[in-house]
Amino acid sequence: MAKASVKRNRIASEQLVLRTIYSTGQISRADIARATKLTPPTVSELVGKLLADGLIEEKGLAPSSSGRRGILLDVVDNSRQIIGIDLSREDFRGALTDLRGRTVHRVDLSLDGRDGEEALSLVYDLVNQLIASATKPILGIGIGAPGLIDPFDGILQQAVNLNWRYIPIRSLLYDRNNLPVYMANDCQLAALAEFTFGEDNGPQNDLPLVVIKLGWGVGAGIIVDGKLLHGSRVGTGEIGHVRVVDNGIQCACGNYGCLETVASIPAIMKQIKLSMNNDPNSSFHKFVKDQKELNTNIVVWALENGNNDMSKIIDGVGEALGIAASNLVGVLGSCHIMIHCSITCSYPLLIEKIRETLIQRTLPSLARATKLSSTSLGSDNVICGASALVLHHELAVL
Numbered sequence: 001m002a003k004a005s006v007k008r009n010r011i012a013s014e015q016l017v018l019r020t021i022y023s024t025g026q027i028s029r030a031d032i033a034r035a036t037k038l039t040p041p042t043v044s045e046l047v048g049k050l051l052a053d054g055l056i057e058e059k060g061l062a063p064s065s066s067g068r069r070g071i072l073l074d075v076v077d078n079s080r081q082i083i084g085i086d087l088s089r090e091d092f093r094g095a096l097t098d099l100r101g102r103t104v105h106r107v108d109l110s111l112d113g114r115d116g117e118e119a120l121s122l123v124y125d126l127v128n129q130l131i132a133s134a135t136k137p138i139l140g141i142g143i144g145a146p147g148l149i150d151p152f153d154g155i156l157q158q159a160v161n162l163n164w165r166y167i168p169i170r171s172l173l174y175d176r177n178n179l180p181v182y183m184a185n186d187c188q189l190a191a192l193a194e195f196t197f198g199e200d201n202g203p204q205n206d207l208p209l210v211v212i213k214l215g216w217g218v219g220a221g222i223i224v225d226g227k228l229l230h231g232s233r234v235g236t237g238e239i240g241h242v243r244v245v246d247n248g249i250q251c252a253c254g255n256y257g258c259l260e261t262v263a264s265i266p267a268i269m270k271q272i273k274l275s276m277n278n279d280p281n282s283s284f285h286k287f288v289k290d291q292k293e294l295n296t297n298i299v300v301w302a303l304e305n306g307n308n309d310m311s312k313i314i315d316g317v318g319e320a321l322g323i324a325a326s327n328l329v330g331v332l333g334s335c336h337i338m339i340h341c342s343i344t345c346s347y348p349l350l351i352e353k354i355r356e357t358l359i360q361r362t363l364p365s366l367a368r369a370t371k372l373s374s375t376s377l378g379s380d381n382v383i384c385g386a387s388a389l390v391l392h393h394e395l396a397v398l
């Protein structure tokens with residue numbers, strides 16, 4: 001066998017052993033050999049290498065049964081740290097995580113309306129601060145960014161809100177820090193996070209997983225057969241610009257009636273302001289004194305207090321999402337659709353509205369077999385997904 005291919009096989013076997021320990025936890029060398037079908041001497045040698053690297057440790061003897069008791073091995077979750085970055089929010093957010101995606105240290109830097117080069121400098125600051133705070137070797141940098149991303153070349157092709165066009169983020173950060181850099185669209189990473197670390201999904205669930213994320217814009221991340229769907233490299237899951245309203249209002253993309261004109265956070269705020277400006281008796285006047293102070297907390301408060309005008313707007317959001325969901329079900333078949341939005345938890349009827357629309361607009365049997373829920377991870381989900389992306393590429397444990 002050629003030298004290169006021997007080396008490749010050895011790396012693949014080492015990754016297989018580490019992946020087995022990572023997914024099983026507390027496992028003996030003999031059980032690793034059984035699970036991987038590698039010979040016991042090969043497993044012993046590879047385990048020795050992983051122990052020397054500090055990635056795994058011995059955790060005492062297996063419970064007594066017949067025969068020899070093996071020593072249990074487990075991954076040292078805090079043996080390395082990963083930098084996860086979320087550029088899809090009004091504050092740029094980053095964290096150091098352990099090998100299970102748990103946050104060890106975080107840094108938030110406010111964007112304060114900056115865009116272009118200034119916003120890019122803020123990314124450099126964020127990464128520098130996280131590197132300076134690391135207490136373990138850093139495995140790599142994962143980035144979730146809004147807009148059109150080429151994850152293969154690490155290029156951000158377009159992010160309208162940040163006024164970024166064709167930014168080679170991977171090479172810019174690699175040249176500065178000499179660390180591996182991986183990136184993907186924020187919605188894709190939200191989906192990867194739920195799939196990898198979420199409570200309500202995982203490899204045991206064989207339905208395709210779709211996470212629809214409502215923020216500045218609306219987008220979807222899709223996981224099929226345990227892998228992120230990349231389609232034609234760029235733009236997979238860009239459902240925000242699919243028309244859901246005939247004769248609707250104009251979108252930033254130039255078209256009319258896009259999902260983003262109804263279901264994004266700015267669109268929800270716009271509808272509240274419109275109601276206040278057009279109707280002096282609008283119930284919004286009772287709790288919004290200054291339109292500049294309008295934020296998602298106020299929306300949540302109004303929903304929790306049974307405000308009908310607010311419910312009506314969010315029902316419209318649910319209907320629009322239901323139309324988008326029906327297109328997804330038409331392509332993927334029945335699937336698990338999760339909604340990530342800061343207001344969904346306070347208004348469970350949103351999920352019901354989506355279901356109602358889905359049943360009306362797609363084959364009812366497929367709609368009924370489709371699972372709808374809110375995401376299980378909180379606002380650090382993109383950071384978790386960025387961390388999972390690095391784990392996948394650097395250690396192949398996922």
Ligand SMILES: [Zn+2]
Pocket residue numbers: 240241242251252253254255258260
């Ligand atoms: Zn649009």
